[in-house]
Amino acid sequence: MRVIIRTVSELCITLGTLIVLFVVYVLFWTGVRADAAMSDQIDQLHRQWSRGSVRPTDGPGERTVSATRPEPYRHGEAFAIMYIPRFGFTxxxxxxxxxxxxxxxxxxxHYRGTAKLGGTGNFAVAGHRRTYGDPLEDFPELRPGDPVVLTDGTTWFTYRIDKGPYKTVPTDVEVIDPVPRKSGYTRPGRYLTLTTCDPEWGHSHRLIVWAHLDSTQPVEAGEPKALRR
Incomplete structure (x- = not known):
């Protein structure tokens, strides 16, 4: 009996240790790795954009430097940076x-098959609310009128939230349609959809916000008004 009790106790301790290590991995280590990965992706984009490209001008023999034209989106590769002032200016x-x-x-x-950044249709983007750096932890704080700003290295795109956060189920794929039926939009336009999981530590539902493209400006003009403190 003592052997059985000791064996069961040791198994419980081992199981408890494994659970603690798993929680540490999910809550801490995935965040550390994700933060490093996101910083690296942003650094790579800035280096790519700063290199620029050289093209001929109308005059013979003349050459000028211009910004790199965005390439087609490739799976797993970064192509833009998003800023949401509601979450803090950093x-x-x-x-x-x-x-x-x-x-x-x-x-x-970015959901493959949805519109490209700034393009006609629905530019749909998803992100974790918890774990992996908690990028959209504060998603429920978003409100209509809030700006969501993106850049592809050549242009600033400022979207304005019109509706949300709206709660739905994962099977409600209509939320990323070109004209999302529940968004209130009734005609084709240049839209943005953001999605994340709900509840905070679960994934039984989704939170959604919809926005329209409010303005654009070249990066040479400086940061858009929505990002100025």
Missing amino acids: WNKPVLEGTGRDVLAKGLA
Whole structure:
């Protein structure tokens, strides 16, 4: 009997230790790795954008330096940086193509098949609310009128939230339609949809906000008004 009790006790201690290590991994280590990955993605984008490109001008033999033209989105690669002032003026996250687990571990994820940044249609982006750096932890604080700003290295895009946070179920894929039926939009336009999980530590539901493209300006003009303190 003593042997059985000792064995069961040791198994419980081992199991408890494994549970604690798993919690530490989920709550701490994934966040450390994700923060490093997101910072690295942003640094890579800035280096890519700063290199620029050289193209000929109309005059023979003349050459001028111009910003690098954005390339087609490639799965798992960052192509833009998002800023949400509601989350603080230091908050910024990379946006990558695709919504796989490996992509979401490195930043925000663009739903393949939805519109491109600034394009006609619905530019839809997802992100973790908890774990992997908690990029959208404060999602419920978003309000209509809040700006969501993105840049692709050549242009600033300022979207304005019109509706949300709206709670729905994961199977409600209509939220990322070109004209989302529940958003209040009735005609084609240039829209943004942000999605994250709900509740905070679960994934039984989704929180959604919808926004429209409010303005654009070249990066040479400086930061848009929404990012000025």
